[in-house]
Amino acid sequence: xxxxFFLLKQQFINAIANFSNLELDFxxxxxxxxxxxxxxxxxxxxxxKHLQINPLELATKILPTxxxxxxxxxxxxxxxxxxxxxxxxxxxxxxxxxxxxxxQYPDLGKxxxxxxxxxxxxxxxxxxxGHTRGAIYxxxxxxxxxxxxxxxxxxxxxxxxxxxxxxxxxxTYFRYLQACSNNVELLGHHYPxxxxxxxxxKIKQQFGNNLNQINFTSPQIRDLVLGEMLGLxxxxxxxxxxxxxxxxxxxxQLHDTNKINQIIDELTNKGFIYNGLLTxxxxxxxxxxxxxxxxxxxxxxxxxxxxxxxxxDRVVKKADGTITYFGADLAYxxxxxxxxxxxxxxxxGADHLGYIKRLEAATAIITNKQAKIKVILCQMVKFVxxxxxxxxxxxxxxxxxxxxxxxxxxxxxxxxxxxxxKNDAPFDFDLNKAIEQSKxxxxxxxxxxxxxxxxVLRNANNVxxxxxxxxALLQHPAEISLLKKIANFTRIIEAAATNFxxxxxxxxxxxxxxxxxxxxxxxxxxxxxKFIIKNNQPLTNARLCLVLAVQKVISxxxxxxxxxxxxxxx
Numbered sequence: 409x410x411x412x413f414f415l416l417k418q419q420f421i422n423a424i425a426n427f428s429n430l431e432l433d434f435x436x437x438x439x440x441x442x443x444x445x446x447x448x449x450x451x452x453x454x455x456x457k458h459l460q461i462n463p464l465e466l467a468t469k470i471l472p473t474x475x476x477x478x479x480x481x482x483x484x485x486x487x488x489x490x491x492x493x494x495x496x497x498x499x500x501x502x503x504x505x506x507x508x509x510x511x512q513y514p515d516l517g518k519x520x521x522x523x524x525x526x527x528x529x530x531x532x533x534x535x536x537x538g539h540t541r542g543a544i545y546x547x548x549x550x551x552x553x554x555x556x557x558x559x560x561x562x563x564x565x566x567x568x569x570x571x572x573x574x575x576x577x578x579x580t581y582f583r584y585l586q587a588c589s590n591n592v593e594l595l596g597h598h599y600p601x602x603x604x605x606x607x608x609x610k611i612k613q614q615f616g617n618n619l620n621q622i623n624f625t626s627p628q629i630r631d632l633v634l635g636e637m638l639g640l641x642x643x644x645x646x647x648x649x650x651x652x653x654x655x656x657x658x659x660x661q662l663h664d665t666n667k668i669n670q671i672i673d674e675l676t677n678k679g680f681i682y683n684g685l686l687t688x689x690x691x692x693x694x695x696x697x698x699x700x701x702x703x704x705x706x707x708x709x710x711x712x713x714x715x716x717x718x719x720x721d722r723v724v725k726k727a728d729g730t731i732t733y734f735g736a737d738l739a740y741x742x743x744x745x746x747x748x749x750x751x752x753x754x755x756x757g758a759d760h761l762g763y764i765k766r767l768e769a770a771t772a773i774i775t776n777k778q779a780k781i782k783v784i785l786c787q788m789v790k791f792v793x794x795x796x797x798x799x800x801x802x803x804x805x806x807x808x809x810x811x812x813x814x815x816x817x818x819x820x821x822x823x824x825x826x827x828x829x830k831n832d833a834p835f836d837f838d839l840n841k842a843i844e845q846s847k848x849x850x851x852x853x854x855x856x857x858x859x860x861x862x863x864v865l866r867n868a869n870n871v872x873x874x875x876x877x878x879x880a881l882l883q884h885p886a887e888i889s890l891l892k893k894i895a896n897f898t899r900i901i902e903a904a905a906t907n908f909x910x911x912x913x914x915x916x917x918x919x920x921x922x923x924x925x926x927x928x929x930x931x932x933x934x935x936x937x938k939f940i941i942k943n944n945q946p947l948t949n950a951r952l953c954l955v956l957a958v959q960k961v962i963s964x965x966x967x968x969x970x971x972x973x974x975x976x977x978x
Contacts, residue, residue, distance in 0.1 A: 467489075525563040541831065562651075576634075648810065831909075868939075890927055
């Protein structure tokens, strides 16, 4: 399939080879102003610094070395940009390829193994809305990276060790006592959600009133409770269209196997972990200052993360032998690397900003720089309905469940709309807009464009997509604009995958839909611009091919979001 950006970039790579053997990254992007051509290239400005030459002079030397039948002309603009004008036949060939070939993606990944760990809330309750943004982001990113050639393992990390699990078991035990007609009240630190009543009832049905004589933290009861909790979360994720490839137990695969102590000992022997005192926070110093509750004035095992840009060294094992979350992270990184991961991706909440430096340092050390980690921060989302923030759920105890939102607007709307903002930007999610049938609702706007395409193609009955000569009849500015937008799809996919930003695809699909709706309106205003022209089969066929291409691109884009494109709107 013709990839105009790749074709043009190769032309400029070959051209610059006449002047430099350096391999620097430069951009070819769609021109923002129509009379500046189809594309703009900054190669002269990038290489001029290294060649110690004026960008305008370098651009003047590059131009005569670039020749291709698709290029109509090249112009130098500004301080050295090269504007590229293409013949329409380039877009006609692209259209022919789109409608006659399966979509081909650039092979960026080269089958590099990626461990993408996402949507891993503590198994202490059903998913709440705060988890949906990272879950959707991670799932769509996984699909995108697979499309461009990465070998992706979608992993759920089960945080089944630590105080939160002890609290979960204790909370469930109190609910069990209540189920057995014991007059007890939950304590302040217990999880108040009513979902624990269902689990306690199942335990009572299985064990009767005999559980008073059994250790509630026994492996049998522990596995039963955690299994039920994980089942709730899996069901919520499945309702959102998310299924992981692997479920990794922190307790069973790291703690019980002694992997954490082993990696701590290994890094201690290499000098990256030492036994010392944690620096007292500045805010806790001075007259009248209070010592932080979690501060320990006893020697602890500390990782030298300050040597790698962190603001302080980090505790991996406390003075009493308790393993910290970061201590478990060390063993988890080692485990992922041993399973073949060369790139580890972790979407985390925005409150994990301080984790980035220590995780990057740990990954570089443990893998001897043979693997990298990418921590991606996702901001919280505030859900609003009727101009009011949603109230808390009685069923959950203290949060709004993901299932409430899914039931309210459907998984497709939630998946798409959640990616209409950059993941690191705050987001007020308006539930009214999510179900509104108007151009202000992005998912409706895109699906409406797809259904319009389907309607046209149904009415036409037949499209001759093999006659490329007909495609040269597409000359109207609205048609050329739409062709240029289609040409940009591969570039958007590449940029979205390279920068781990799937929201770019959501933006693109809205823009493509806008171009299509505008073309539709041209036909409403002028009968000569309708898709189907009686007594002019060649032009009709050309326009139907363009409609088919729009439909294919929207369908392909939505598939990355795991959204089924609609054939009709109801």
